[in-house]
Amino acid sequence: MTPRLTLINRDYTRLWFGQAVSSVGDAVFSTTLVLWVATVLAKDETWAPMAVSGVLMASSAAVLVIGPLAGVFVDRWDKRATMLLSEAVRGALVALLTVVSFLPADALPAGVWLALVYATVLLLHAAGQFFSPARFAILADLVTGDADRARAAGIAQATGETAWIIGPPLAAPLLFTAGLQWALLFNAVSYGVSYIAIRAIGTGPSATGGDARGASRKPAARPKGGLRREFTDGLRFFARSRFLVALLLLAVIGQFGIGALSTLNVFFTTDNLHAEAHLYGYVGMAMGIGGITGALCAGRVVQWFGARRSTWISLLVSGVLLVAYSRQSGFLAGVALLFVFTVPLTVLNTAMAPLLLAAAPPDYRGRVMAVFYPVTKLASMLSAVLSGWLAGSVLHGFTGSVGGVSFGPIDTIFAVSGLVVVLSGVYAWLSLPGTPTADEAAADTAGKDAVGTAAAPAHRPPHHERGSIE
Known part of the structure; x- marks a missing residue:
């Protein structure tokens, strides 16, 4: 008997595999940057803790500033294409930093190195703000039913935890034996693997409800306003x-x-x-x-x-x-x-x-x-x-x-x-x-939205009135 090599369904398995590899790459990347800044770039400097905290602040800034606006564009765009573009951008950013990292640490002032690291982390997490809601949206088409959706979320949680058990022990040997550039290259390749896996989603009859190319199901047509209005x-x-x-x-x-x-x-x-x-x-x-x-x-x-x-x-x-x-x-x-x-x-x-x-x-x-x-x-x-x-x-x-x-x-x-x-x-x-x-909820929104085209019903139960529905 051929062993079953799918998780929930084939398309979800492809999405999971890409994210599993990418998560390990992210764990290696994050740990490597913190170690390199603390033990190489800012070694024995009094400002070392502040330099390390800057890496964390750059990622948080992307979440808080870019995150709220990214959702508007994700709702406008094709979800699968958004994920592919995000992975391509992130892979290119890490590849660019990898090329620069072949320079000796003393070839550039510490401030320039820190600016490059912070800018890369900021842009990586900014791109991630488009990837995450697009993945959330396409997951609703790939997996149906509360139990399977909870199972998918559980698999994602377990994969993320495992990545952070595997990644940091890999980061230190890569950094101190092979060098910073090879640890960065590992993450760049992981984005490439994720890109290929996402592109393979929905090559046949798609569980996403999209077309043969696996595009996510189009939302119901509704008038589009400007960025601020949406x-x-x-x-x-x-x-x-x-x-x-x-x-x-x-x-x-x-x-x-x-x-x-x-x-x-x-x-x-x-x-x-x-x-x-x-x-x-x-x-x-x-x-x-x-x-x-x-x-x-x-x-x-x-x-x-x-x-x-x-x-x-x-x-x-x-x-x-x-x-x-x-x-x-x-x-x-x-x-x-x-x-x-x-x-x-x-x-x-x-x-x-x-x-x-x-x-x-x-x-x-x-x-x-x-x-x-x-x-x-x-x-x-x-x-x-x-x-x-x-x-x-x-x-x-x-x-x-x-x-x-x-x-x-x-x-x-x-x-x-x-x-x-x-x-x-x-x-x-x-x-x-x-x-x-x-x-x-969508029907309720159509009646209540400022851009809606239909009038709201005269009466609904209380939990429907406000457009209420891991």
Whole structure:
């Protein structure tokens, strides 16, 4: 018997393979740049940490500035062609930096090198803001049904986690034995592989509902306005959808509740878990393995409980586990609990994918993601800054006890964060409205949109009135 070598369907498998290779390349690229800037370009310089943080700021700037506008163009353009162009642009950018990197490090001033690195990272992530919503939109045509869509999101999560387990260990040997240029070239080639895989989608009868070339199904015809008007229409549609607003609030609250881990977990490991700093890598490994486990289980969980119920259950369980983690004082127990905590957290991310896909009509999917992702990214950044500020100033040196249980600054922040996540789970349980289909949402939008051509019905149930629907 010939083994089955497809994931969900053939076209999705091609998309997954391209992204798997590209994700490993991105992990190698990101790790290599940080290592090169820190250990070569800015070696022994007092400004080294600031130079490294510039790489992260460049990527965040692209998300926050380009992301909201990119969705308008993605909704206008052919989705498959947009993905292909994005991969071609990103591959060319990395190839250009690769050519320059053959120069010795002292051939150019450090400021010029940093400008080249920051500009490349900024443009790469700017192109990525077009790729991600286009991929989100075409995924809705490639994969149907909540369970399969959650499974697809779970596979993507697991692949991303695996890439970040594989990529960084590859980056250091490539950088220090072969050189910067070969690590960069690896990423450029990975974009080429992704381009070929995406181009192969839909070469026959397409699961995308497009033509023989695999173009994504065209959205329903509607009048086009200028960039500003279409952007405003997208914001208006999002604001009128009770379900989308509820999902965004849940994501933002979750980011504020969980984001403290990214900033303070290294200090929690050394101070509260009483572990040596060199053991911190095992904390990240535990979260990576937990993410893979949760991603692989997510499809089955959504199939059992449904996407909506899986969302609030995952929030409740994650919040409780984060509170429990904040009370740990031993390294092994802490790592084990962090692994368990990451499983429902990843299930949450994958359960939201089919909800988002169902909530967004085809001609609004790009703009829906262009609102959702930058706002959650901003929430994550603010959470990291806020938790660092609280630990370093307001709660610095804080100690207390309740019922014989002692508290310090970091475990207090983690405990409060866990309670915030629990409250968001309760909110999701009580407040998520019903979920009409994307076609119903599109029909509602046609009646309410400022550029719509039909009048709205005189009366609809409350959760339909606002264009409401992972």
